[in-house]
Amino acid sequence: MDFATFIPVLMINGILITITILLIIAEKMLISYGKCKIKVKHGGETREFTVEGGTNLLSNLTSNGVAINSSCGGKGSCGYCKVRVLEGGGQILPTEEIFMSRKEIKNQMRLACQVKIKEDITIEIPDYLTVIRQMVINKKFNTKKRWKVNIK
């Protein structure tokens, strides 16, 4: 194959990349979600803070001192940042579904790094220690495998 056969592919890729960049810029410039409230329920306590709409849930939680498990830095590849979205948050994304059981999806679990704040949102942070302790007690925790937590 010579280089000339790749020119149409390169042109199509260039057009798609340009369109993607333009859409991202247009969204940032034209769409404003304003200020949104995040209500966080965890361990019997409730915290609330106001953030800029259009931003990411995980980054807002960590910047407001709410600790969330994460090993991929919010890239959506580890599946550890699970939270339960009680209100707001929109539909679960296909990029999240691969990390969720059917039961978790039914129970409104989401990956915090994949949730964009577009409206007021209420979330609940699951008690991971209790979940893992229960897995050890039930002898379902296999240290030889990369662990995966499914939350009821």
Ligand code: FES
């Ligand atoms: S931080 Fe890794 S999937 Fe969300």
